[in-house]
Structure formats: structure tokens, C-alpha cells
Amino acid sequence: MYKLLRALLALTLTVTAWQASAADTYTQTRYPIVLVHGLTGFDKLFGIDYFYGIPAELQRSGAKVYVAQVSGVNSSEVRGEQLLAQVQQILAVSGASKVNLIGHSQGSPTSRYVASVRPDLVASVTSIGGVNDGSKTADAIRGLLPRGSITETVVAKAGNALALLMSLGTGHPGLPQDTVAAMEALTTPGTRAFNVKYPEGLPVSACGEGPEIASNGIRYYSWSGTKPLTNLFDPSDLALGATSLTFVNEANDGLVGRCSSHLGKVIRDNYRMNHLDEVNQMFGLADLFETNPVTLYRQHANRLQQVGL
Numbered sequence: 001m002y003k004l005l006r007a008l009l010a011l012t013l014t015v016t017a018w019q020a021s022a023a024d025t026y027t028q029t030r031y032p033i034v035l036v037h038g039l040t041g042f043d044k045l046f047g048i049d050y051f052y053g054i055p056a057e058l059q060r061s062g063a064k065v066y067v068a069q070v071s072g073v074n075s076s077e078v079r080g081e082q083l084l085a086q087v088q089q090i091l092a093v094s095g096a097s098k099v100n101l102i103g104h105s106q107g108s109p110t111s112r113y114v115a116s117v118r119p120d121l122v123a124s125v126t127s128i129g130g131v132n133d134g135s136k137t138a139d140a141i142r143g144l145l146p147r148g149s150i151t152e153t154v155v156a157k158a159g160n161a162l163a164l165l166m167s168l169g170t171g172h173p174g175l176p177q178d179t180v181a182a183m184e185a186l187t188t189p190g191t192r193a194f195n196v197k198y199p200e201g202l203p204v205s206a207c208g209e210g211p212e213i214a215s216n217g218i219r220y221y222s223w224s225g226t227k228p229l230t231n232l233f234d235p236s237d238l239a240l241g242a243t244s245l246t247f248v249n250e251a252n253d254g255l256v257g258r259c260s261s262h263l264g265k266v267i268r269d270n271y272r273m274n275h276l277d278e279v280n281q282m283f284g285l286a287d288l289f290e291t292n293p294v295t296l297y298r299q300h301a302n303r304l305q306q307v308g309l
Contacts (some may be wrong), residue, residue, distance in 0.1 A: 027301035028062025030309055031098045031123045032090060035067045036083060037279075038105025038129075039182060040163060042170040043067040051104070052280040054297050063301050066090050066099075068107075071175045072163040073182040076106060076194055080113025082175065087114060087121055098123040100304055102297075104279050105129055105256065106186060108222075108263065109194055116198040119216040123309045125201060125264070126300060127222040129253050129278040132202065133195070133260040134188030140246040142187050156180045191260075207259035209266050219309065220264020223296065225273025228254035230287040240274045253278065267300070 037043065037050045044067070049055060055065045068086050070079040087099055100123050103111035108130025115122040131138075145152040159179030167173045184190045195202055201210045201220030213219050228244040229237050240254030251258040255275040262269065272290035276282060280293040 024061055026061040027058045027298055027305070029064075029100055029301055029304045031100050032064040032066055032094050032096050033058060033301060033304075034083075034087060034090060034099045034101050035065065036070070036101060036103035036107035036111050037068070038103075038107045038131075039186065040072045040166065041105070041107070042072065042166060043069040043172075045166060045169045050279060050281075051297075052282075052284060054280060054294055057294050058297060058301055061298065061301075064094060064096075069170055069172045069175070070110060071177055072166055073159055074176060074178045075181040075185045076109035077113055077185075078176065078178070078181065079106070079110040080117070083110055084114045084118060084121075087118075091121065097121075100124045100126070100309055102126040102128065102300070103130060105275065106131055106182070108132055109185070109191065109198070112198050112201065112263075115216065115218050116200055119200075119218055122218050124219040124221065124304060127220075127224075127261065127263040129224045129256050129275050130222060130261055130263055131186050131191060131256055132222075132263050133257075134191040135186050135256055135260065136188075136246045136248075136250070136252070137243045137255050138183060138186035138190075139188055142183055145183070152180065201264040203262050207262065209262060210264045212265040214264070219304075219307065221267055221300070221303075222261055222263040222265070222269075223267040223271065223300075224256065224258065224261035224269050225253040225271040225275070225278055226251035226258050226269065227272040227287065228252065228274045230272060230274055230277055230290075231285045234276075234282050234285040236276050236282050237274065240276065267303075271296075 035051045058065045070082040101111035108127035111125045115125045156179045160177045163177040200214040203210045228240045244254045253275040258269045272287040277286040
């Protein structure tokens with residue numbers, strides 16, 4: 001009996017050790033993960049993650065994670081060129097041959113640009129609440145600011161000044177800021193013009209899915225939320241609740257419509273999340289009845305691992 005108990009204990013310890021080892025590699029992808037922020041975003045602002053708590057959680061289980069810092073406000077192509085330069089630096093430092101790009105909001109077209117012009121450097125692109133077919137909120141703002149008007153000039157200067165101030169807090173003050181270019185890029189016409197030049201991964205039908213593996217050999221994925229109001233204690237909910245009114249009869253996360261978020265294989269497009277919940281902001285105050293946003297990133301890293309990326 002004693003020998004049997006010892007054998008069972010040894011087996012239990014072996015299984016536990018195996019499970020711990022497996023857990024440690026749950027997010028260990030073949031290629032580094034590069035997180036790409038959206039409009040007015042940052043890698044860290046005064047020490048606070050844009051992707052709040054996400055890099056550390058991915059790294060805990062084996063992932064190599066880098067967080068890009070591109071212009072807070074500028075066109076997707078200008079931001080894309082900045083991201084491309086950082087990807088090349090990451091590959092040089094890590095010794096990897098490719099990266100997995102995960103972009104939030106405008107980070108999606110920014111990542112798509114890099115994948116389109118340098119597909120040899122990219123293994124996958126994942127869009128999270130991505131502006132892939134324009135934003136009704138951007139359309140509404142553009143409509144209130146006629147091109148060349150004094151109002152546009154005033155708003156542009158204020159936006160550029162705010163972006164510059166934020167860049168000081170990130171430690172990257174040299175990046176160019178252009179509020180008008182950013183606004184144009186995120187409108188429906190601006191995004192569709194971008195899509196003509198960089199079409200990989202886009203849905204083949206209205207509000208449908210795109211190919212998981214596009215013609216450039218890169219895998220494309222997307223997910224998003226459709227609940228602007230998610231937590232009474234989150235001060236950003238009121239703002240996103242207001243901007244959600246720019247969408248007529250379209251589910252949205254407060255800034256991006258459900259259909260616009262689609263890219264490649266759509267993992268899910270109706271999480272109980274708003275645009276900031278998708279990156280675990282503000283400070284993790286998300287819907288208590290939905291999957292933790294950090295868990296989605298961990299699951300996706302494992303998904304990439306399972307397909308050899």
C-alpha cells in the first residue's frame with residue numbers, strides 16, 4: 001500500500017510538473033509579437049502600458065513581445081513606414097526572420113501597410129477593433145471641419161500640440177504629428193482609398209470574412225467588441241457612449257463599427273467590450289461578464305503557436 005501511495009504521489013508530481021512546463025510555453029510563438037497602438041496611442045505613457053498589462057502576461061508564458069511606438073496622429077502610411085523601421089530593428093535584435101503584428105484601431109491599417117510592402121518580414125497580422133473600412137465617428141468629425149477652414153486649422157494645431165505633449169511622456173518626442181492626415185486616413189473614403197493599395201486580408205463580401213491566408217502568404221485575424229458602455233466605474237465609457245451615436249443601426253465599440261473591424265479570419269466581432277476595453281483600458285475596468293481582455297491576447301498567442309507562427 002505504501003509503495004502504491006508513493007507511486008501515485010510521484011505520478012501526481014510528474015503530471016503537475018508537466019502542466020507547469022506546458023503553461024510556461026502557452027504563449028510562446030515561433031516569431032516575436034509586436035503590439036501596435038492606435039490613434040493618439042503610445043507604448044508606455046509615464047510608465048503606463050497602452051496595452052494595459054498585456055505584454056507582461058504574454059511574456060510570462062514564453063512570448064517575446066515588443067511594443068511599437070509610432071506617431072500618435074498621422075496617416076496610416078506614415079505610421080506604417082515608422083513601424084517598418086522598428087520591425088527591422090526588432091528582427092536584427094531578436095534574430096528572428098519574421099514578426100506577428102497585432103494592431104489596435106489605427107494600428108490595424110498601420111500593420112497591414114507593413115505586411116503589404118514587406119510580406120517577407122511578417123508572419124501574421126491581427127486586427128483588434130481595427131479601422132479596416134473607415135469609422136463613422138471620423139466621418140462625422142470630418143464633416144464638422146471643412147477642408148481649409150479656420151475651424152480645421154484650430155483643431156489641427158490643438159491635436160498636434162496634444163500629440164506632441166503625449167510623445168514627451170512616452171520618451172519619443174521626435175515623431176511627426178499630423179492631425180488632419182490622421183483624420184482623413186480614418187474616414188470611410190480615406191480608408192477605402194488605402195484599401196485599394198493594400199487589400200490583403202480584406203473581406204471578400206460586405207461584412208464578411210477575408211482569407212485567413214492571403215495572397216501574400218500572411219495569415220490575417222481580427223476580433224472586436226460591440227458594447228460602448230461596459231463599466232460604471234470607467235470614466236471613458238461616457239465618451240465612447242457619446243461617439244457611438246455617430247453609428248446609425250450598426251453595432252460598434254464606440255469608435256469602430258462591427259463590419260469595419262473585419263479582417264481575415266474573424267475570431268469574434270461582438271465581445272462585450274468598447275474600444276478601450278479591447279486593450280484592457282482604462283486600467284482593466286472592463287465588463288465583469290465578459291472574458292478578460294488579457295485572456296484574449298493569451299489565447300491568440302496560443303492560436304498563432306498552434307499554426308506554427
